[in-house]
Amino acid sequence: MRLNPDGPWTDANAPHGDVVLSSRVRLARNIAGFPFVSRTSTAQCHEILNLARQIVVNANLSDDLIWIDLEQTTEQERQLLVERHLISKNLAENVENRAAAILDHERLSIMVNEEDHLRMQALGPGLQIEPVFDRINQIDDLIESHIDYAFSSRWGYLTACPTNVGTGIRLSVMMHLPALKITGEIERVRRAAKELHLAVRGYYGEGSESAGDFYQISNQVTLGRTEADLRQHFRDAIIPQIIEYERQSRQMLCRRNGVLLDDRAHRALGILRSARLLGVEEAMKLLSRVRLGVCLERLDGIDQGVVNQLFLQVQPAHLRLLTDTELADDELREARANLVRHALGEH
Numbered sequence: 343m344r345l346n347p348d349g350p351w352t353d354a355n356a357p358h359g360d361v362v363l364s365s366r367v368r369l370a371r372n373i374a375g376f377p378f379v380s381r382t383s384t385a386q387c388h389e390i391l392n393l394a395r396q397i398v399v400n401a402n403l404s405d406d407l408i409w410i411d412l413e414q415t416t417e418q419e420r421q422l423l424v425e426r427h428l429i430s431k432n433l434a435e436n437v438e439n440r441a442a443a444i445l446d447h448e449r450l451s452i453m454v455n456e457e458d459h460l461r462m463q464a465l466g467p468g469l470q471i472e473p474v475f476d477r478i479n480q481i482d483d484l485i486e487s488h489i490d491y492a493f494s495s496r497w498g499y500l501t502a503c504p505t506n507v508g509t510g511i512r513l514s515v516m517m518h519l520p521a522l523k524i525t526g527e528i529e530r531v532r533r534a535a536k537e538l539h540l541a542v543r544g545y546y547g548e549g550s551e552s553a554g555d556f557y558q559i560s561n562q563v564t565l566g567r568t569e570a571d572l573r574q575h576f577r578d579a580i581i582p583q584i585i586e587y588e589r590q591s592r593q594m595l596c597r598r599n600g601v602l603l604d605d606r607a608h609r610a611l612g613i614l615r616s617a618r619l620l621g622v623e624e625a626m627k628l629l630s631r632v633r634l635g636v637c638l639e640r641l642d643g644i645d646q647g648v649v650n651q652l653f654l655q656v657q658p659a660h661l662r663l664l665t666d667t668e669l670a671d672d673e674l675r676e677a678r679a680n681l682v683r684h685a686l687g688e689h
Contacts, residue, residue: 349426349654350449351516354646356468360637361585363516363556363650366427367475368463369482370501370510374490378502379455387439387455394454395441397488403481404445412437422659427465429453450477457502460485469585471513471577475569498564505562509569513576514560516545517584520634521591523555531557531584538580539563545626554626554653559584592638600640607635611644615686619672620679625656632686648685655681 351364372378376390399409412420412433420434428451429442443452446464453461462485464478492500499510506512522528535542539562545553561576595603610631614620633649635641654660661677662669669677 349651350447350465351467352647352650352654353467354650356466356470358469358585359467359646361517361519361588362469362581363467363518363653364427365466365468365470365474366463366512366514366516367471367478368461368512368514369478370458370499370503370506370512371460371462371482371485372492372500372502373459374492376459376492379457379459380502382455384439390459391439391441391454393489394452394460397485398443398452401484401488403443403484404450406445406447408444410442410444412440412442418659418662422663425654425657425659430456430461432456445481446477450481452481458506469515469577469581471515471573471581475513475573506564508564509567509572511564511569511572512560513573514558515581517557517559517581517588518555518630518633519557519584519588520555520630521595522588524595525591527587527591528557531587535559540580553623554630556630556653592634596638596640603638604635604640606631607641611635611641611686614682617679617683619675620656620682621675622656622658622678625678625682626653629653629656629682644686652682652685655685 353359356362373390373393376382376386379387382390395409399407410423412429415437420429420437423429423442424431424434426448428444428448430453433440433442433453433456439455441454443454445451449466450462450464453463462478462481464474464481466474494500498508499506501507501510519528519531522531532542541558541560541562543558543560545556545558559581561572564572610628614625614628614632629649629652632641632644633646636644636646636649655664656678658674661674661681664681665677
């Protein structure tokens with residue numbers, strides 16, 4: 343697979359990029375006349391795959407298109423796609439009659455026969471819900487001009503999971519919330535999010551942990567509200583509050599114990615610049631502390647964009663891609679340390 347070394351969301355100058363790493367809009371769609379994926383026969387699943395391939399390849403969706411039949415990929419290649427947030431873990435683990443289309447230089451992907459027949463998502467750096475939505479909506483319209491979606495005049499788009507019925511839209515942002523984690527306020531955010539019908543998940547979405555103090559915030563309600571209402575509330579009310587909460591917590595840490603904050607950031611940078619072996623969890627934790635120091639201008643000479651890239655590049659499949667070798671676990675830890683030292687300036 344010909345993927346870029348960096349992800350599509352590593353731009354440090356993106357809107358609200360100090361707190362929001364990326365924005366994603368995902369649409370769940372099913373093709374009329376077919377059962378949901380969980381109830382399809384092998385023959386029907388294969389028919390859906392062939393129909394999706396024909397539409398995606400021939401509909402002029404993008405000048406930059408990679409079609410990937412997942413049955414023909416290696417486990418490492420699928421893991422690479424998961425690490426880049428282009429496919430889900432579920433799709434990577436169930437590959438028969440499954441595929442993914444990668445478009446727009448990895449800013450857009452279409453999963454075929456995941457939980458729904460088509461799951462389309464667009465990604466962008468920072469807080470950019472509207473530009474990301476506009477692009478995925480354009481793709482959705484192009485596909486719908488070639489096939490009929492499963493749609494009810496009463497319920498809206500019909501989906502395998504009831505929480506997606508209606509608009510079928512899932513808005514999410516990947517947020518870096520280290521100050522809320524340090525102060526213990528992250529649990530208050532979780533409780534408030536639950537009351538607001540929001541999901542708070544880890545770095546890789548559902549079922550994952552908050553590696554590197556990253557949290558994925560997304561809507562859970564899609565029925566009974568228009569796409570415009572959902573976007574407006576999420577973009578202008580929900581996410582700005584969390585951004586401000588994190589920024590206030592950062593400033594409070596600076597005022598109350600700036601020395602401790604500096605110690606955490608400089609100590610993390612020192613370890614990353616000198617370590618000879620690094621596990622992925624340790625690397626993510628230390629990079630999180632460095633990123634916080636950079637965003638608060640308490641560390642000099644470190645590019646936030648480089649740190650953003652490292653969160654991606656320290657993942658196992660990315661390390662194997664960068665080194666172009668099959669690395670054992672110990673070799674991965676050594677390669678990860680070498681990569682980080684080189685990127686951050688070895689001491």
